[in-house]
Amino acid sequence: MLACDDPIETLKKKRIILAPMSGITDIPFRLMTKKFGCEFAFTEMIDINGLLHNNRRTFSMMDTVPGDNLSGIQLVGEDAEKFLHVGKMCEDKGFKLIDINAGCPARKVVKCGKGSALMKDVKKLAKIVSMLVENLNVHITVKIRSGWDEKSINCVEVAKVLEDVGASAIGIHPRTQNQMYKGKADHELTKKIKRSVKIPVIASGNIFSAEDVEDVFGLTGCDAIFVARGALGRPWIFDEISRYFEGQENIYPPPFKKIKEIIFEHYLLYADLYGDNVAKRRMYKHLMWYFGKNKNKNEVMKEYQKIEGSGKFKKFLKKIFVEERRLVIQ
Ligand SMILES: Cc1cc2nc3c(=O)[nH]c(=O)nc-3n(C[C@H](O)[C@H](O)[C@H](O)COP(=O)(O)O)c2cc1C
Incomplete structure:
Protein backbone atom coordinates (compact mmCIF):
# COMPACT_ATOMS: atom_id res chain seq x y z
CA MET A 1 0.00 0.00 0.00
CA LEU A 2 2.85 2.41 0.64
CA ALA A 3 5.11 4.35 -1.68
CA CYS A 4 8.29 2.39 -0.92
CA ASP A 5 9.69 -0.98 0.19
CA ASP A 6 12.31 0.00 2.76
CA PRO A 7 11.37 3.46 3.93
CA ILE A 8 14.71 4.22 5.59
CA GLU A 9 16.68 3.38 2.44
CA THR A 10 14.20 5.42 0.39
CA LEU A 11 14.43 8.32 2.82
CA LYS A 12 18.22 8.41 2.48
CA LYS A 13 17.87 8.40 -1.31
CA LYS A 14 15.05 10.94 -1.68
CA ARG A 15 16.36 13.30 1.01
CA ILE A 16 13.66 15.97 0.64
CA ILE A 17 10.60 14.96 2.59
CA LEU A 18 7.17 16.39 3.24
CA ALA A 19 6.99 16.89 7.02
CA PRO A 20 3.95 15.74 8.96
CA MET A 21 1.58 18.67 9.38
CA SER A 22 -1.66 18.39 11.29
CA GLY A 23 -4.66 19.43 9.21
CA ILE A 24 -2.46 19.73 6.12
CA THR A 25 -0.72 16.57 4.95
CA ASP A 26 -3.85 14.71 3.93
CA ILE A 27 -4.24 12.77 0.67
CA PRO A 28 -4.99 15.77 -1.61
CA PHE A 29 -2.06 17.79 -0.29
CA ARG A 30 0.29 14.82 -0.55
CA LEU A 31 -0.82 14.20 -4.14
CA MET A 32 -0.17 17.86 -4.97
CA THR A 33 3.37 17.60 -3.62
CA LYS A 34 3.86 14.31 -5.48
CA LYS A 35 2.94 16.09 -8.69
CA PHE A 36 5.93 18.33 -8.06
CA GLY A 37 8.35 15.53 -7.28
CA CYS A 38 7.94 14.84 -3.57
CA GLU A 39 8.22 11.09 -3.19
CA PHE A 40 8.32 10.73 0.57
CA ALA A 41 5.60 12.00 2.87
CA PHE A 42 4.05 11.37 6.25
CA THR A 43 0.47 11.44 7.42
CA GLU A 44 -0.49 14.29 9.71
CA MET A 45 -0.09 13.34 13.38
CA ILE A 46 -2.70 10.76 14.38
CA ASP A 47 -3.77 10.45 18.00
CA ILE A 48 -3.50 6.86 19.21
CA ASN A 49 -6.49 7.43 21.52
CA GLY A 50 -8.71 8.32 18.55
CA LEU A 51 -7.69 5.06 16.87
CA LEU A 52 -8.27 3.07 20.06
CA HIS A 53 -11.74 4.60 20.35
CA ASN A 54 -12.55 3.73 16.75
CA ASN A 55 -13.02 7.39 15.85
CA ARG A 56 -13.95 7.36 12.16
CA ARG A 57 -12.31 10.66 11.31
CA THR A 58 -9.07 9.63 13.04
CA PHE A 59 -9.09 6.34 11.13
CA SER A 60 -9.55 8.14 7.83
CA MET A 61 -6.19 9.88 8.39
CA MET A 62 -4.54 6.50 7.74
CA ASP A 63 -6.12 6.25 4.29
CA THR A 64 -4.14 6.27 1.10
CA VAL A 65 -4.89 6.06 -2.63
CA PRO A 66 -2.92 4.76 -5.62
CA GLY A 67 -0.21 7.24 -6.56
CA ASP A 68 0.09 8.57 -2.99
CA ASN A 69 3.60 9.37 -1.76
CA LEU A 70 2.67 8.22 1.74
CA SER A 71 5.72 6.55 3.29
CA GLY A 72 5.12 6.68 7.03
CA ILE A 73 2.48 7.25 9.65
CA GLN A 74 3.00 9.63 12.53
CA LEU A 75 1.44 8.78 15.88
CA VAL A 76 0.99 11.03 18.89
CA GLY A 77 0.23 9.56 22.29
CA GLU A 78 1.37 9.10 25.87
CA ASP A 79 1.29 5.44 26.84
CA ALA A 80 3.58 2.61 25.72
CA GLU A 81 0.96 -0.16 25.89
CA LYS A 82 -1.50 1.89 23.86
CA PHE A 83 1.22 2.71 21.35
CA LEU A 84 1.93 -0.99 20.95
CA HIS A 85 -1.74 -1.79 20.36
CA VAL A 86 -2.02 0.91 17.72
CA GLY A 87 1.41 0.05 16.30
CA LYS A 88 0.12 -3.48 15.58
CA MET A 89 -2.87 -1.99 13.78
CA CYS A 90 -0.54 0.14 11.65
CA GLU A 91 1.64 -2.86 10.85
CA ASP A 92 -1.45 -4.86 9.83
CA LYS A 93 -2.48 -1.98 7.58
CA GLY A 94 0.87 -2.27 5.78
CA PHE A 95 2.80 0.65 7.26
CA LYS A 96 6.54 0.01 7.32
CA LEU A 97 7.50 3.15 9.21
CA ILE A 98 5.92 4.59 12.34
CA ASP A 99 7.10 7.99 13.52
CA ILE A 100 6.52 8.97 17.14
CA ASN A 101 5.64 12.61 17.65
CA ALA A 102 7.78 13.98 20.48
CA GLY A 103 7.69 17.51 19.13
CA CYS A 104 4.15 18.88 19.05
CA PRO A 105 4.15 21.95 21.33
CA ALA A 106 0.36 22.55 21.42
CA ARG A 107 -1.02 23.04 24.94
CA LYS A 108 -3.88 20.56 24.49
CA VAL A 109 -1.33 17.92 23.44
CA VAL A 110 1.42 18.48 26.01
CA LYS A 111 -0.98 18.74 28.95
CA CYS A 112 -1.84 15.07 28.37
CA GLY A 113 1.84 14.07 28.35
CA LYS A 114 1.98 13.73 24.55
CA GLY A 115 4.09 15.41 21.85
CA SER A 116 6.97 17.51 23.15
CA ALA A 117 6.00 16.66 26.77
CA LEU A 118 7.87 13.41 26.04
CA MET A 119 11.10 15.46 25.87
CA LYS A 120 10.65 15.89 29.66
CA ASP A 121 10.07 12.19 30.22
CA VAL A 122 12.83 10.52 28.26
CA LYS A 123 12.38 7.24 30.15
CA LYS A 124 8.81 7.01 28.92
CA LEU A 125 9.76 7.97 25.38
CA ALA A 126 12.50 5.32 25.38
CA LYS A 127 10.03 2.73 26.70
CA ILE A 128 7.54 3.54 23.93
CA VAL A 129 10.21 3.17 21.26
CA SER A 130 11.76 0.01 22.70
CA MET A 131 8.37 -1.69 23.06
CA LEU A 132 7.51 -0.92 19.44
CA VAL A 133 10.95 -1.96 18.18
CA GLU A 134 10.87 -5.23 20.10
CA ASN A 135 7.34 -6.23 19.11
CA LEU A 136 6.82 -4.94 15.58
CA ASN A 137 8.54 -5.54 12.31
CA VAL A 138 8.48 -1.92 11.17
CA HIS A 139 10.90 0.99 11.40
CA ILE A 140 10.33 3.28 14.38
CA THR A 141 11.50 6.86 14.04
CA VAL A 142 11.01 9.81 16.40
CA LYS A 143 10.54 13.51 15.64
CA ILE A 144 11.87 15.53 18.54
CA ARG A 145 12.38 19.18 19.51
CA SER A 146 15.54 20.66 21.03
CA GLY A 147 14.04 20.31 24.50
CA TRP A 148 11.26 21.61 26.70
CA ASP A 149 12.71 25.08 27.30
CA GLU A 150 16.02 26.88 26.94
CA LYS A 151 17.15 25.58 30.35
CA SER A 152 16.54 21.96 29.44
CA ILE A 153 17.93 21.48 25.94
CA ASN A 154 18.44 17.72 25.79
CA CYS A 155 17.97 16.71 22.14
CA VAL A 156 21.48 15.27 21.74
CA GLU A 157 21.10 13.03 24.81
CA VAL A 158 17.57 12.06 23.75
CA ALA A 159 18.74 11.16 20.25
CA LYS A 160 21.46 8.91 21.69
CA VAL A 161 19.00 7.16 24.00
CA LEU A 162 16.58 6.62 21.11
CA GLU A 163 19.34 5.18 18.94
CA ASP A 164 20.27 2.81 21.78
CA VAL A 165 16.71 1.48 22.07
CA GLY A 166 16.49 0.83 18.33
CA ALA A 167 15.04 3.91 16.61
CA SER A 168 15.75 3.83 12.87
CA ALA A 169 16.06 7.61 12.40
CA ILE A 170 15.65 10.89 14.27
CA GLY A 171 13.80 13.93 13.01
CA ILE A 172 14.83 17.12 14.77
CA HIS A 173 13.03 20.46 14.82
CA PRO A 174 15.56 22.41 16.87
CA ARG A 175 13.26 24.76 18.72
CA THR A 176 12.06 24.20 22.29
CA GLN A 177 8.44 23.55 23.22
CA ASN A 178 8.38 27.06 24.75
CA GLN A 179 9.52 28.61 21.51
CA MET A 180 6.64 27.04 19.56
CA TYR A 181 7.48 28.39 16.07
CA LYS A 182 9.18 31.62 17.17
CA GLY A 183 12.81 32.52 16.60
CA LYS A 184 15.15 30.60 14.36
CA ALA A 185 15.56 26.85 14.38
CA ASP A 186 19.03 26.20 15.83
CA HIS A 187 20.59 23.81 13.33
CA GLU A 188 23.86 23.83 15.30
CA LEU A 189 21.94 21.34 17.46
CA THR A 190 21.02 19.30 14.38
CA LYS A 191 24.74 19.16 13.59
CA LYS A 192 25.55 17.98 17.13
CA ILE A 193 22.94 15.23 16.87
CA LYS A 194 24.28 14.14 13.48
CA ARG A 195 27.76 13.85 15.01
CA SER A 196 26.46 11.88 17.98
CA VAL A 197 24.41 9.12 16.34
CA LYS A 198 24.86 6.70 13.45
CA ILE A 199 21.21 6.48 12.43
CA PRO A 200 19.88 8.93 9.81
CA VAL A 201 19.04 12.42 11.00
CA ILE A 202 16.31 14.46 9.34
CA ALA A 203 16.45 18.22 9.85
CA SER A 204 13.34 20.36 10.17
CA GLY A 205 12.94 24.09 10.61
CA ASN A 206 13.02 27.22 8.46
CA ILE A 207 13.12 25.46 5.11
CA PHE A 208 11.53 27.89 2.68
CA SER A 209 13.82 27.68 -0.35
CA ALA A 210 16.40 25.55 -2.13
CA GLU A 211 19.10 27.77 -0.61
CA ASP A 212 17.80 26.92 2.87
CA VAL A 213 18.09 23.23 1.98
CA GLU A 214 21.66 23.72 0.75
CA ASP A 215 22.60 25.67 3.90
CA VAL A 216 21.17 23.09 6.28
CA PHE A 217 22.75 20.14 4.46
CA GLY A 218 26.04 22.08 4.42
CA LEU A 219 25.95 23.07 8.08
CA THR A 220 24.67 19.84 9.59
CA GLY A 221 25.61 16.96 7.27
CA CYS A 222 22.10 15.61 7.94
CA ASP A 223 20.71 12.77 5.84
CA ALA A 224 17.41 14.31 4.83
CA ILE A 225 15.37 17.46 5.24
CA PHE A 226 11.73 18.02 6.07
CA VAL A 227 9.83 20.68 4.15
CA ALA A 228 6.90 21.98 6.22
CA ARG A 229 5.58 25.58 6.06
CA GLY A 230 7.64 26.09 2.92
CA ALA A 231 5.16 23.87 1.05
CA LEU A 232 2.02 25.73 2.14
CA GLY A 233 0.51 27.29 -0.96
CA ARG A 234 3.71 26.25 -2.73
CA PRO A 235 3.58 22.50 -3.42
CA TRP A 236 5.98 23.23 -6.31
CA ILE A 237 8.79 23.87 -3.79
CA PHE A 238 9.90 20.24 -4.26
CA ASP A 239 10.48 20.78 -7.98
CA GLU A 240 12.06 24.15 -7.25
CA ILE A 241 14.57 22.44 -4.94
CA SER A 242 15.46 19.65 -7.38
CA ARG A 243 15.86 22.12 -10.25
CA TYR A 244 18.23 24.17 -8.09
CA PHE A 245 20.43 21.16 -7.36
CA GLU A 246 20.34 20.08 -11.02
CA GLY A 247 21.46 23.56 -12.08
CA GLN A 248 18.25 24.27 -13.98
CA GLU A 249 16.57 27.63 -14.32
CA ASN A 250 14.16 28.57 -11.52
CA ILE A 251 10.67 28.72 -13.02
CA TYR A 252 8.89 29.36 -9.70
CA PRO A 253 6.64 30.83 -8.51
CA PRO A 254 4.54 30.06 -11.57
CA PRO A 255 2.51 32.83 -13.20
C1 LIG B 1 0.25 23.76 10.54
C2 LIG B 1 1.35 22.89 11.06
C3 LIG B 1 1.06 21.62 11.52
C4 LIG B 1 2.07 20.81 12.02
N1 LIG B 1 1.77 19.54 12.41
C5 LIG B 1 2.76 18.69 12.77
C6 LIG B 1 2.48 17.33 13.04
O1 LIG B 1 1.35 16.85 12.94
N2 LIG B 1 3.53 16.55 13.41
C7 LIG B 1 4.82 17.02 13.52
O2 LIG B 1 5.73 16.27 13.86
N3 LIG B 1 5.10 18.30 13.25
C8 LIG B 1 4.11 19.14 12.87
N4 LIG B 1 4.42 20.42 12.52
C9 LIG B 1 5.82 20.87 12.57
C10 LIG B 1 6.49 20.70 11.20
O3 LIG B 1 6.55 19.36 10.79
C11 LIG B 1 7.92 21.30 11.21
O4 LIG B 1 8.72 20.55 12.09
C12 LIG B 1 7.93 22.76 11.64
O5 LIG B 1 6.94 23.50 10.96
C13 LIG B 1 9.30 23.41 11.38
O6 LIG B 1 9.59 23.45 10.01
P1 LIG B 1 9.44 24.80 9.12
O7 LIG B 1 10.05 25.93 9.94
O8 LIG B 1 10.22 24.48 7.87
O9 LIG B 1 7.98 25.01 8.92
C14 LIG B 1 3.41 21.27 12.06
C15 LIG B 1 3.69 22.55 11.60
C16 LIG B 1 2.70 23.35 11.10
C17 LIG B 1 3.04 24.72 10.59
Whole structure:
Protein backbone atom coordinates (compact mmCIF):
# COMPACT_ATOMS: atom_id res chain seq x y z
CA MET A 1 0.00 0.00 0.00
CA LEU A 2 2.85 2.41 0.64
CA ALA A 3 5.11 4.35 -1.68
CA CYS A 4 8.29 2.39 -0.92
CA ASP A 5 9.69 -0.98 0.19
CA ASP A 6 12.31 0.00 2.76
CA PRO A 7 11.37 3.46 3.93
CA ILE A 8 14.71 4.22 5.59
CA GLU A 9 16.68 3.38 2.44
CA THR A 10 14.20 5.42 0.39
CA LEU A 11 14.43 8.32 2.82
CA LYS A 12 18.22 8.41 2.48
CA LYS A 13 17.87 8.40 -1.31
CA LYS A 14 15.05 10.94 -1.68
CA ARG A 15 16.36 13.30 1.01
CA ILE A 16 13.66 15.97 0.64
CA ILE A 17 10.60 14.96 2.59
CA LEU A 18 7.17 16.39 3.24
CA ALA A 19 6.99 16.89 7.02
CA PRO A 20 3.95 15.74 8.96
CA MET A 21 1.58 18.67 9.38
CA SER A 22 -1.66 18.39 11.29
CA GLY A 23 -4.66 19.43 9.21
CA ILE A 24 -2.46 19.73 6.12
CA THR A 25 -0.72 16.57 4.95
CA ASP A 26 -3.85 14.71 3.93
CA ILE A 27 -4.24 12.77 0.67
CA PRO A 28 -4.99 15.77 -1.61
CA PHE A 29 -2.06 17.79 -0.29
CA ARG A 30 0.29 14.82 -0.55
CA LEU A 31 -0.82 14.20 -4.14
CA MET A 32 -0.17 17.86 -4.97
CA THR A 33 3.37 17.60 -3.62
CA LYS A 34 3.86 14.31 -5.48
CA LYS A 35 2.94 16.09 -8.69
CA PHE A 36 5.93 18.33 -8.06
CA GLY A 37 8.35 15.53 -7.28
CA CYS A 38 7.94 14.84 -3.57
CA GLU A 39 8.22 11.09 -3.19
CA PHE A 40 8.32 10.73 0.57
CA ALA A 41 5.60 12.00 2.87
CA PHE A 42 4.05 11.37 6.25
CA THR A 43 0.47 11.44 7.42
CA GLU A 44 -0.49 14.29 9.71
CA MET A 45 -0.09 13.34 13.38
CA ILE A 46 -2.70 10.76 14.38
CA ASP A 47 -3.77 10.45 18.00
CA ILE A 48 -3.50 6.86 19.21
CA ASN A 49 -6.49 7.43 21.52
CA GLY A 50 -8.71 8.32 18.55
CA LEU A 51 -7.69 5.06 16.87
CA LEU A 52 -8.27 3.07 20.06
CA HIS A 53 -11.74 4.60 20.35
CA ASN A 54 -12.55 3.73 16.75
CA ASN A 55 -13.02 7.39 15.85
CA ARG A 56 -13.95 7.36 12.16
CA ARG A 57 -12.31 10.66 11.31
CA THR A 58 -9.07 9.63 13.04
CA PHE A 59 -9.09 6.34 11.13
CA SER A 60 -9.55 8.14 7.83
CA MET A 61 -6.19 9.88 8.39
CA MET A 62 -4.54 6.50 7.74
CA ASP A 63 -6.12 6.25 4.29
CA THR A 64 -4.14 6.27 1.10
CA VAL A 65 -4.89 6.06 -2.63
CA PRO A 66 -2.92 4.76 -5.62
CA GLY A 67 -0.21 7.24 -6.56
CA ASP A 68 0.09 8.57 -2.99
CA ASN A 69 3.60 9.37 -1.76
CA LEU A 70 2.67 8.22 1.74
CA SER A 71 5.72 6.55 3.29
CA GLY A 72 5.12 6.68 7.03
CA ILE A 73 2.48 7.25 9.65
CA GLN A 74 3.00 9.63 12.53
CA LEU A 75 1.44 8.78 15.88
CA VAL A 76 0.99 11.03 18.89
CA GLY A 77 0.23 9.56 22.29
CA GLU A 78 1.37 9.10 25.87
CA ASP A 79 1.29 5.44 26.84
CA ALA A 80 3.58 2.61 25.72
CA GLU A 81 0.96 -0.16 25.89
CA LYS A 82 -1.50 1.89 23.86
CA PHE A 83 1.22 2.71 21.35
CA LEU A 84 1.93 -0.99 20.95
CA HIS A 85 -1.74 -1.79 20.36
CA VAL A 86 -2.02 0.91 17.72
CA GLY A 87 1.41 0.05 16.30
CA LYS A 88 0.12 -3.48 15.58
CA MET A 89 -2.87 -1.99 13.78
CA CYS A 90 -0.54 0.14 11.65
CA GLU A 91 1.64 -2.86 10.85
CA ASP A 92 -1.45 -4.86 9.83
CA LYS A 93 -2.48 -1.98 7.58
CA GLY A 94 0.87 -2.27 5.78
CA PHE A 95 2.80 0.65 7.26
CA LYS A 96 6.54 0.01 7.32
CA LEU A 97 7.50 3.15 9.21
CA ILE A 98 5.92 4.59 12.34
CA ASP A 99 7.10 7.99 13.52
CA ILE A 100 6.52 8.97 17.14
CA ASN A 101 5.64 12.61 17.65
CA ALA A 102 7.78 13.98 20.48
CA GLY A 103 7.69 17.51 19.13
CA CYS A 104 4.15 18.88 19.05
CA PRO A 105 4.15 21.95 21.33
CA ALA A 106 0.36 22.55 21.42
CA ARG A 107 -1.02 23.04 24.94
CA LYS A 108 -3.88 20.56 24.49
CA VAL A 109 -1.33 17.92 23.44
CA VAL A 110 1.42 18.48 26.01
CA LYS A 111 -0.98 18.74 28.95
CA CYS A 112 -1.84 15.07 28.37
CA GLY A 113 1.84 14.07 28.35
CA LYS A 114 1.98 13.73 24.55
CA GLY A 115 4.09 15.41 21.85
CA SER A 116 6.97 17.51 23.15
CA ALA A 117 6.00 16.66 26.77
CA LEU A 118 7.87 13.41 26.04
CA MET A 119 11.10 15.46 25.87
CA LYS A 120 10.65 15.89 29.66
CA ASP A 121 10.07 12.19 30.22
CA VAL A 122 12.83 10.52 28.26
CA LYS A 123 12.38 7.24 30.15
CA LYS A 124 8.81 7.01 28.92
CA LEU A 125 9.76 7.97 25.38
CA ALA A 126 12.50 5.32 25.38
CA LYS A 127 10.03 2.73 26.70
CA ILE A 128 7.54 3.54 23.93
CA VAL A 129 10.21 3.17 21.26
CA SER A 130 11.76 0.01 22.70
CA MET A 131 8.37 -1.69 23.06
CA LEU A 132 7.51 -0.92 19.44
CA VAL A 133 10.95 -1.96 18.18
CA GLU A 134 10.87 -5.23 20.10
CA ASN A 135 7.34 -6.23 19.11
CA LEU A 136 6.82 -4.94 15.58
CA ASN A 137 8.54 -5.54 12.31
CA VAL A 138 8.48 -1.92 11.17
CA HIS A 139 10.90 0.99 11.40
CA ILE A 140 10.33 3.28 14.38
CA THR A 141 11.50 6.86 14.04
CA VAL A 142 11.01 9.81 16.40
CA LYS A 143 10.54 13.51 15.64
CA ILE A 144 11.87 15.53 18.54
CA ARG A 145 12.38 19.18 19.51
CA SER A 146 15.54 20.66 21.03
CA GLY A 147 14.04 20.31 24.50
CA TRP A 148 11.26 21.61 26.70
CA ASP A 149 12.71 25.08 27.30
CA GLU A 150 16.02 26.88 26.94
CA LYS A 151 17.15 25.58 30.35
CA SER A 152 16.54 21.96 29.44
CA ILE A 153 17.93 21.48 25.94
CA ASN A 154 18.44 17.72 25.79
CA CYS A 155 17.97 16.71 22.14
CA VAL A 156 21.48 15.27 21.74
CA GLU A 157 21.10 13.03 24.81
CA VAL A 158 17.57 12.06 23.75
CA ALA A 159 18.74 11.16 20.25
CA LYS A 160 21.46 8.91 21.69
CA VAL A 161 19.00 7.16 24.00
CA LEU A 162 16.58 6.62 21.11
CA GLU A 163 19.34 5.18 18.94
CA ASP A 164 20.27 2.81 21.78
CA VAL A 165 16.71 1.48 22.07
CA GLY A 166 16.49 0.83 18.33
CA ALA A 167 15.04 3.91 16.61
CA SER A 168 15.75 3.83 12.87
CA ALA A 169 16.06 7.61 12.40
CA ILE A 170 15.65 10.89 14.27
CA GLY A 171 13.80 13.93 13.01
CA ILE A 172 14.83 17.12 14.77
CA HIS A 173 13.03 20.46 14.82
CA PRO A 174 15.56 22.41 16.87
CA ARG A 175 13.26 24.76 18.72
CA THR A 176 12.06 24.20 22.29
CA GLN A 177 8.44 23.55 23.22
CA ASN A 178 8.38 27.06 24.75
CA GLN A 179 9.52 28.61 21.51
CA MET A 180 6.64 27.04 19.56
CA TYR A 181 7.48 28.39 16.07
CA LYS A 182 9.18 31.62 17.17
CA GLY A 183 12.81 32.52 16.60
CA LYS A 184 15.15 30.60 14.36
CA ALA A 185 15.56 26.85 14.38
CA ASP A 186 19.03 26.20 15.83
CA HIS A 187 20.59 23.81 13.33
CA GLU A 188 23.86 23.83 15.30
CA LEU A 189 21.94 21.34 17.46
CA THR A 190 21.02 19.30 14.38
CA LYS A 191 24.74 19.16 13.59
CA LYS A 192 25.55 17.98 17.13
CA ILE A 193 22.94 15.23 16.87
CA LYS A 194 24.28 14.14 13.48
CA ARG A 195 27.76 13.85 15.01
CA SER A 196 26.46 11.88 17.98
CA VAL A 197 24.41 9.12 16.34
CA LYS A 198 24.86 6.70 13.45
CA ILE A 199 21.21 6.48 12.43
CA PRO A 200 19.88 8.93 9.81
CA VAL A 201 19.04 12.42 11.00
CA ILE A 202 16.31 14.46 9.34
CA ALA A 203 16.45 18.22 9.85
CA SER A 204 13.34 20.36 10.17
CA GLY A 205 12.94 24.09 10.61
CA ASN A 206 13.02 27.22 8.46
CA ILE A 207 13.12 25.46 5.11
CA PHE A 208 11.53 27.89 2.68
CA SER A 209 13.82 27.68 -0.35
CA ALA A 210 16.40 25.55 -2.13
CA GLU A 211 19.10 27.77 -0.61
CA ASP A 212 17.80 26.92 2.87
CA VAL A 213 18.09 23.23 1.98
CA GLU A 214 21.66 23.72 0.75
CA ASP A 215 22.60 25.67 3.90
CA VAL A 216 21.17 23.09 6.28
CA PHE A 217 22.75 20.14 4.46
CA GLY A 218 26.04 22.08 4.42
CA LEU A 219 25.95 23.07 8.08
CA THR A 220 24.67 19.84 9.59
CA GLY A 221 25.61 16.96 7.27
CA CYS A 222 22.10 15.61 7.94
CA ASP A 223 20.71 12.77 5.84
CA ALA A 224 17.41 14.31 4.83
CA ILE A 225 15.37 17.46 5.24
CA PHE A 226 11.73 18.02 6.07
CA VAL A 227 9.83 20.68 4.15
CA ALA A 228 6.90 21.98 6.22
CA ARG A 229 5.58 25.58 6.06
CA GLY A 230 7.64 26.09 2.92
CA ALA A 231 5.16 23.87 1.05
CA LEU A 232 2.02 25.73 2.14
CA GLY A 233 0.51 27.29 -0.96
CA ARG A 234 3.71 26.25 -2.73
CA PRO A 235 3.58 22.50 -3.42
CA TRP A 236 5.98 23.23 -6.31
CA ILE A 237 8.79 23.87 -3.79
CA PHE A 238 9.90 20.24 -4.26
CA ASP A 239 10.48 20.78 -7.98
CA GLU A 240 12.06 24.15 -7.25
CA ILE A 241 14.57 22.44 -4.94
CA SER A 242 15.46 19.65 -7.38
CA ARG A 243 15.86 22.12 -10.25
CA TYR A 244 18.23 24.17 -8.09
CA PHE A 245 20.43 21.16 -7.36
CA GLU A 246 20.34 20.08 -11.02
CA GLY A 247 21.46 23.56 -12.08
CA GLN A 248 18.25 24.27 -13.98
CA GLU A 249 16.57 27.63 -14.32
CA ASN A 250 14.16 28.57 -11.52
CA ILE A 251 10.67 28.72 -13.02
CA TYR A 252 8.89 29.36 -9.70
CA PRO A 253 6.64 30.83 -8.51
CA PRO A 254 4.54 30.06 -11.57
CA PRO A 255 2.51 32.83 -13.20
CA PHE A 256 -0.83 33.45 -11.45
CA LYS A 257 -2.73 31.77 -14.31
CA LYS A 258 -0.80 28.58 -13.63
CA ILE A 259 -1.32 28.92 -9.89
CA LYS A 260 -5.08 29.03 -10.53
CA GLU A 261 -4.81 25.73 -12.44
CA ILE A 262 -2.89 24.22 -9.53
CA ILE A 263 -5.53 25.47 -7.09
CA PHE A 264 -8.31 23.95 -9.18
CA GLU A 265 -6.52 20.61 -9.36
CA HIS A 266 -6.11 20.66 -5.57
CA TYR A 267 -9.82 21.47 -5.14
CA LEU A 268 -10.84 18.62 -7.46
CA LEU A 269 -8.76 16.14 -5.49
CA TYR A 270 -10.73 17.10 -2.40
CA ALA A 271 -14.07 17.10 -4.23
CA ASP A 272 -13.45 13.68 -5.82
CA LEU A 273 -12.51 12.12 -2.51
CA TYR A 274 -14.86 13.84 -0.09
CA GLY A 275 -17.43 15.87 -2.04
CA ASP A 276 -17.84 19.60 -2.67
CA ASN A 277 -18.77 20.65 0.87
CA VAL A 278 -15.62 19.21 2.38
CA ALA A 279 -13.58 20.50 -0.57
CA LYS A 280 -14.82 24.02 0.00
CA ARG A 281 -14.13 23.90 3.74
CA ARG A 282 -10.70 22.35 3.53
CA MET A 283 -9.54 24.49 0.60
CA TYR A 284 -10.14 27.74 2.50
CA LYS A 285 -6.75 27.82 4.23
CA HIS A 286 -4.95 26.49 1.14
CA LEU A 287 -6.44 29.30 -0.95
CA MET A 288 -5.17 31.83 1.57
CA TRP A 289 -1.70 30.34 1.20
CA TYR A 290 -1.87 30.08 -2.59
CA PHE A 291 -2.88 33.75 -2.77
CA GLY A 292 0.35 34.50 -0.92
CA LYS A 293 1.26 38.05 -0.02
CA ASN A 294 -1.17 39.66 -2.46
CA LYS A 295 -3.44 42.25 -0.88
CA ASN A 296 -7.24 42.14 -0.86
CA LYS A 297 -7.39 38.47 0.11
CA ASN A 298 -10.21 38.98 2.59
CA GLU A 299 -12.49 40.55 -0.03
CA VAL A 300 -11.83 37.67 -2.40
CA MET A 301 -12.47 35.12 0.33
CA LYS A 302 -15.86 36.72 1.04
CA GLU A 303 -16.77 35.88 -2.56
CA TYR A 304 -15.39 32.39 -2.07
CA GLN A 305 -17.76 31.83 0.83
CA LYS A 306 -20.72 32.39 -1.49
CA ILE A 307 -19.90 29.75 -4.09
CA GLU A 308 -21.02 26.12 -4.25
CA GLY A 309 -19.75 23.26 -6.39
CA SER A 310 -16.69 22.77 -8.58
CA GLY A 311 -18.27 24.47 -11.64
CA LYS A 312 -18.85 27.67 -9.65
CA PHE A 313 -15.40 27.37 -8.10
CA LYS A 314 -13.85 27.26 -11.57
CA LYS A 315 -15.77 30.37 -12.61
CA PHE A 316 -14.74 32.11 -9.39
CA LEU A 317 -11.07 31.38 -10.11
CA LYS A 318 -11.41 32.59 -13.69
CA LYS A 319 -12.55 35.99 -12.44
CA ILE A 320 -9.54 36.53 -10.15
CA PHE A 321 -6.43 38.36 -11.32
CA VAL A 322 -3.40 39.98 -9.74
CA GLU A 323 -2.71 43.62 -10.41
CA GLU A 324 0.21 45.26 -8.65
CA ARG A 325 0.30 42.64 -5.91
CA ARG A 326 -3.40 43.01 -5.29
CA LEU A 327 -6.10 40.44 -6.03
CA VAL A 328 -9.00 41.74 -8.10
CA ILE A 329 -12.23 40.05 -9.08
CA GLN A 330 -13.48 41.01 -12.51
C1 LIG B 1 0.25 23.76 10.54
C2 LIG B 1 1.35 22.89 11.06
C3 LIG B 1 1.06 21.62 11.52
C4 LIG B 1 2.07 20.81 12.02
N1 LIG B 1 1.77 19.54 12.41
C5 LIG B 1 2.76 18.69 12.77
C6 LIG B 1 2.48 17.33 13.04
O1 LIG B 1 1.35 16.85 12.94
N2 LIG B 1 3.53 16.55 13.41
C7 LIG B 1 4.82 17.02 13.52
O2 LIG B 1 5.73 16.27 13.86
N3 LIG B 1 5.10 18.30 13.25
C8 LIG B 1 4.11 19.14 12.87
N4 LIG B 1 4.42 20.42 12.52
C9 LIG B 1 5.82 20.87 12.57
C10 LIG B 1 6.49 20.70 11.20
O3 LIG B 1 6.55 19.36 10.79
C11 LIG B 1 7.92 21.30 11.21
O4 LIG B 1 8.72 20.55 12.09
C12 LIG B 1 7.93 22.76 11.64
O5 LIG B 1 6.94 23.50 10.96
C13 LIG B 1 9.30 23.41 11.38
O6 LIG B 1 9.59 23.45 10.01
P1 LIG B 1 9.44 24.80 9.12
O7 LIG B 1 10.05 25.93 9.94
O8 LIG B 1 10.22 24.48 7.87
O9 LIG B 1 7.98 25.01 8.92
C14 LIG B 1 3.41 21.27 12.06
C15 LIG B 1 3.69 22.55 11.60
C16 LIG B 1 2.70 23.35 11.10
C17 LIG B 1 3.04 24.72 10.59
